[in-house]
Amino acid sequence: MDFLNAIALFCNFVLVPATAYGAQLALGALGITVIYSILRFANFAHGELMSWGAMLTLFLTWYLQSAGIHAGPLPTALLALPVGILGTIAMALATERIVYRFYRKQRASSITFAIVSVGVMFVMAGLIRFMIGPGEQVMTDGHRFLIRAVEFKHMTGLDEGFAIKTTQVITIAVAMVMTGFLFWFLYRTRSGKAMRAFSDNEDLALLSGINPDRIVAIAWILAAILATVSGTLYGLDKSYKPFVFMQLLLPIFAAAIVGGIGQPVGAILGGFVIAYSEVLLTYAYRKFLAYLVPGDWVPEGLLQLLSTDYKFAVSFIILVVVLLIRPTGIIRGKLL
Template sequence: MDPVSALVTLTNFVLIPGFAYGSQLALGALGITLIYSILRFSHFAHGDVMAFGTMVVIFTTWGFQAIGITGGGVIPTALLAIPVGIAVMIVYLLVADRLVYRFFRQVKAKPLTFVMASLGVMFVTNGLTRLFIGTSERRFEDGERFIFSVRDFREWTGLAEGLALRSSQAITIVTALLVMAALFWFLTRTKSGKSMRAYSDNEDLALLSGINPERVVTMTWMIVAGLVVIAGTLYGLDKGFRPINYFQLLLPMFAAAIVGGLGSPIGAIVGGFVVAFSEMGITYAWRRFFTHLMPEDMAPDSMLQLLPVDYKFAVTFAILVIVLIFRPTGIFRGKSI
């Protein structure tokens, strides 16, 4: 038995990828829960908006590389392009709000009307993304690929099992933590953040207190723009960019927001990691891990994989259904759907 090698295997194939993927889902789910709690509708265009913002970052990255502006070491050029992507996304979301959502707010339309409107925005955004960048996969990472590789780890430790930490994974985890900390500081320590929370808790009382609803809406879209561009860029650096992949992310992000509790930022973060590790754990082949923990004559013969990787979204859907049936308010008792 070799528990150290088992831990290394678990870290390499489940823990590190799970934390990176969970961080990406958490950032996306934060945007969904902000829109739901403040603007009071489910934003079904979220995945395609994320793809559009990432596309802008990719084009900016290529432009920077063409004129000689690049990152250094493990820092990819795409991180330098994120502010441009956020600026464009702020404009895009504010224009979409003025042209589509604002009218329905003024007439106090039902939430289902907003959902249908967001589907229209989704189709338009998806079409624009496919028109400008196409449907094939795009890789836009540069710089050093690994913080340390499997070979480096084996040389350092002398272990048979290897462990690698990709630059995209480390950048994702660190960036996500910084963004989450900055968001919580904004919501709890600034006047604008407190006005957003007040508007979310009680719209009528917030209006009587002199809070400008249009200003709250504008700030919400600006924060969401930052979250979707950062999350989309980190996901693209880690797994590559294809528009269809971002559409498929819509289910895990919504599941993360609902599992944690819609309207709860902490819940969105926790839900992101719950969904990520559930997908990783159920679709991972555990044979190698348990082989290190059991005597040689008792080593498992099967792959010990509950579901193939192709069924990871089925895991997310199952989690979503279970939560909606038994605890529709989520872990942190957010707003039920």
């Protein structure tokens, strides 16, 4: 019984939240990876692109709610998501046309691209804060829990509750659908294959008649879709705050690099590695251990390796360790 209690406790505070967070990071890292493998630069504006998508979705959610349209047990934001994606695609393509294309034609260095993306980040951050304000907004509605802690206790007779939030299930499900779609697109469709060819060897791809503008546009569309979905899922799971996305940029970059930048599988792997390490290292194990070992064995402290304040530091430490020991990331090889 104590053993089951320990497992329930672990699932409730570590396994499920970390999996949902990992799925959000993975989607964000996939967006970074797609842009990196086609345009070869670290896109500092990706966090703001996520924020932009989540903001558009949030606006439409408010509109739908005021019109009395709801998605039943699911959050209304899911209904608004497709339109949010379209708006974000428009934004991404606009930045590509107005800003990045010029440098692409010049074949500017990756560092120039990165600095330009900082400019885009400023403009988007300003627009977002101007439109929605810097405050915190709640995105989710509908049924908050799939299983409530109390119901679980009642159902199983355990002392520990195990709650699953609706948003956590949605996050994991949507992330699976999205990655499935991405891989189908990259490996099964003509455009996807052209993209992989372009990423692999640009000159050869141009020689065989692949239109670079089209490939780049597709890359931005994919990045916009991934950014909107991950931003919205993060907003649903926690809450929507414009400045959070600036902080999320770091774990997302870390996930992309740890997995092996330019590798879609690596980005997913990296997202989960970062998320699990963040949660595992900042979780206080005292109560968990108390179920497993006799009472007088349990030490006095919280048994927490790192204070939760240092969550973001964890992703960074992993990043540094990986860069030092295995600079190519977990999965090496060619891009995309």
